Amino acid sequence: MNDATPVTAERHLTSYPKFLWRSVVLATDGSALFYAWxxxxxxxxxxxxxxxxxxxxEGMITTHMTDHVSWGLYIANFTFGVGLAAGGVMMVIPAYLYHDRKMHDVVIVGELLAIAAIVICxxxxxxxxxxxxxFxxxxxxxxxxxxxxxMLTWDVIVLNGYLLINLHICGYLLYQRFLNREPNPKWYVPFVMLSIVWAISIHTVTAFLYCGLGGRPFWNSGLLAPRFLASAFVSGPAFIIVTLYILRRFSRIRASTRVIETLVKILRVTVLINLLMFASEMFTEFYTGGSHASAAHYLFFGLHGKTALVPWTWSSLALNIFAAVIFLTPRITTKPALLIVGCAMGFCGVWIEKGMGLIIPGFVxxxxxxxxxxxxxxxxWKVTAGIWAFGFMVFTVALKIAGRVFDGDHRLKV
Amino acid sequence: MTAESSTPNGGGPDSGPGAASGNSATSTPPPPGGISRRTVVKGMGVTLGAAAFGIAANPLKSFVEDLTFDEFIQRHYKELTNDELTAVLARLKTEVKEDYGADVEIKDHRPLKGVKFGYAINLSLCNGNGKCVEACHKENNHDRATNQSYIRVLEMPKGTMDMEKGNTTYNHAVPLKDKYYMPVQCLQCDNPPCVDVCPVQATWKEADGIVVVDYNWCIGCRYCEAACPYHARRFNWTTPEIPADEMNPIQSYLANRPRPKGTVEKCHFCLHKTREGKAPACMEACPTGARVFGNMLDPDSSVRWILENKRVFVLKEELGTQPSLFYFFDE
Structure with missing residues (x-):
């Protein structure tokens, strides 16, 4: 990892294309399982x-959105995706602010997740x-x-900005490893710090899209942005834990158990904060009553015999509560299977809560x-599945390249 | 799709990087050792992936064919020079002829000086007959299939102002004794939330108070539909269907010309009529005389007299939207 010779600008002109080319080759190389996936x-x-x-x-008549419910599954998934992207920061904070060396080793997983999630959004x-x-x-x-x-223009700026920041951080680190050089903190640490603030901003601005609308009482709450963040810090770390277990099994990226423990510690707090804020909002709705509470009423019990969202709502609540119980189980990291189930529940619970449970009742x-x-x-459903699949492709390929770079497989041969 | 899933090992990764590796199999000299079997398989996978992509994209063909270059590069209404606007209007006229087989006249009506439009609806007179809804449907070349209109009439029980008690889908002889009827359309707010949220300034408030949409600039994100507290906006979920002989040929750019699919539209106080000094279609059609439309800046106008002498109210006043459409009761 010595800087043998300083890399001149001309050398970058040849070594950077080599880096990209080698990355493409590595990204398309793999086992039969990889090709099947x-x-x-x-x-x-x-x-x-x-x-x-x-x-x-044919027009958006092919969707089931109407002038009454003018946003649906797409915007629901968009909102959730922003949270997932922001959630990656829960690896960055321990790694860079608390100098957790073990977390530092695998922090790039969180940063790559941010990239894939923003692409999805x-x-x-x-x-x-x-x-x-x-466009x-x-x-x-x-x-x-x-x-x-x-607020949509703010969102365009913060989402693309977050994408660029993370592309820069990951790209720079990987390229330096490729060159056999120690990355220069000057070139990435300030961006990492910026990305922490920026991660908060993407989900705050996304919440502002909705909570600024006076005509939609269900969204028009000052608690919306903090709730978004709390739920993002459930779905993000939950997804990362599962990813780390999968990577342990199928790649040479091995997260130490301490990393998982740190993420579980985070989850134990965020999952409870999320439930607390949810309870607080529901209390305000139901205790006050009146037409302000009709959307919440529709969510939980249906309104005038219309009950399409009721099963979603209760399953989301149940999933979130079960996830909380699992995360709070003592020594949960020694029971990976249970932990993974908990993560899946938390992830799905938040997906419903931020999607069908948030966007749709704004219109009903x-x-x-x-x-x-x-x-x-x-x-x-097809478009949604397709976009998620594409996001998983981006994430898989990015992890593959990163794994090989850190292994030393992906090095400039001098 | 079939081609893709039938390859055992070579399912292409996304065609971007893959396309390049496909080339390596054929053109670039490989690293020592010659073309590996793996490279050949990759190349095949990419080729199949690209073919599947082409098949998947097939439905886009008709959309791209319908989209002319001039339409694609057309600038925002406010940025068009006079010559450009003339050309745009001529193009739109041809498009209506091609798409609907109707001969129409599309003008560009600008706001009149010293005019601020206001609308007052007498809820003591309105009996819910729905003629305004129907007139709007015909006047503004709405989609026949969905029976679209900018106006909805709420049937409300007497003794409440709570819209939750209202019903917009009543279908019986009117008026019922214990009900009153409240037509709702765009209130042309002075502080319109829909205009604030539009990311591309495709909708704005004009000098005479009318909130308009440039149907050729709207990107169809429907944020304005979410922001409007009065359900005043409509989205074209598909291309509106209007028979040529039913097409209202007197049209205006910001008003009743057939709207393209995928864009948002709304009530514009029939600006193609009102900016020529005529009454809006909904008022012309109203058999009860409940609707009073006019220039609020003119001290002699009837709408001004109502504002000064009746106890008028607006919908959801607490939201601070400052509507230009008022309601009042006579008795």
Whole structure:
């Protein structure tokens, strides 16, 4: 890991393309299992892409959204994805702020997760656009960017910014390892610090999209952004724990048990904070009553015989509570199977809570108090599965490259 | 899809990096040892992946064919020069002819000086007959299949203002004795949340108070639909269907021309009529005289007289949206 010779600008011109090329080769090399996994993901992604093509050419009538429930599964997944991206920061904070060496060894998993999750988010936004061909209207300088009034423009900035910051950090670290050089902290530590603040901002701004709307009482709460963060810090670490176990099994990236313990410690706190804030909101809704509480009423018990969301709501609550119980079990890290079940429950619980449990009740009942229910169409499910599959492809390939780089397989031969 | 799933080992990773590795099998000299079997398999996988991608993208063809280059690069309404606007209007006219087979006139109506439109609805007179809903549907070239309209009428029990008690889907002879009827359409707020949230400024408030949409600039994110507290906005979930002989040929760019699929629309106080000094279609159609429309800046207008002499109210006043559409009761 010695700096043998300083790398000049000219050398970067040849070594950087080599790095990219070697990365491509490594990313497409693997075991039969890897090829099977990627083939399945490609197939799902293509089914989703095909469904989206139908949606664009026939119109969004192919979805089950209506003028009453004008956002559905796409925006629900977008919201959840932002949380997942922000959740990766729960590895970065222990690694860089608390100098946890063990966490430091695998922190790149969190940063790569952020990249994959942001890719998912951006795709969900595109999938939700009625006119994706007019996407350029959103580009500052070319289109008409309604900044700072529209929270959506803030979201465009923070999401793309977060993507770039994490691409820089990961790209820089991997490239330096490729060159057999010790990364220079000057070139990445400030960006890591920025990424911590930025992670908070992406989910805060995303919450502001909804909570700033006075006409939607269910969203119009000051607790929304903190709730978003708490749930993100459940779904993010839960996903990472499962990933680390999978990587232990199938790759040479080995997270020490201390890393898992640290993440579980985080989960034990965030899962309870999330439940507490949820309880606080529900108390306010139900104790106050009146039409302000009708969306919450619809969620838990249905309204005027319309009960489409009731099963979702109760399963989300049950999943979150069971996850909390599992995380709080003493010495849970010695029972990996149970921990993984808990992580899956927490992840799914938050997915419902931030998705069907948050976006849809904002629209039911509508602003004129009409009750129009929503269940996603087949096209919406296909597109959603396709985008997730693509996100998993990005994550898999990124982890693969990173793993080989840290192994020393992926080095510039001098 | 079938091609993809039938390959045992070679399912392409995404076609970006894969495409390059496919090339390596054929053109770039490989590292010592010649072309490996693995490289060949990768190349095959990528080729199949790319083919499957092409098949998956097939439905996009019709969309791309329908989208003309001029339409794609058209700038925002406010940025168009006079010549560009003339060209756009001519193009739209041709498009309506091609798509609907109707000959129409599309103009560009600008706000009149010294005019701020206001609307007052007398809930003591309105009897819920729905003529306004129907007139709006025809005047504004709404989709026939969904029977779209910018107006919804709530049937409310007497003795409450709680919209939760209202019903928009009543289907019986009107009026019922114990009910009153409240038509709701865009209130043309002075502080419109829908305008604030639009990420691309595709919707804005004009000098005469009307909130308009540039249907050729809207990206269809529907944030405005989420932001509106009055359910005033509509999205074109598909291309509106209007028979040529039912098409209202008197049209305007920001008003009732057929809207493209995937964009948001809303009530514009019939600006193609009102900016020419005429009444909006909903008022013309109302048989009860419940609707009073006019220039709030004109001290002699009837709407002004109502604002000064009746106890008017607006919907959801607590939200601070400052609507230009008022309600009042006579008795």
């Amino acid at each position: 990627m083939t399945v993901l490609t197939a799902i992604a293509l089914v989703g892409f095909n469904a989206w093509c139908h949606q664009v050419s 951006l795709l969900f936004v595109v999938a939700d656009l009625g006119r994706p061909d007019r 350029w209207h959103l580009i500052p300088g070319i289109g008409r960017f309604n900044f700072p009034m529209s 009942p509508s602003t004129l108090h009409e009750i129009v229910e929503y269940t996603p169409s087949l096209v919406e």
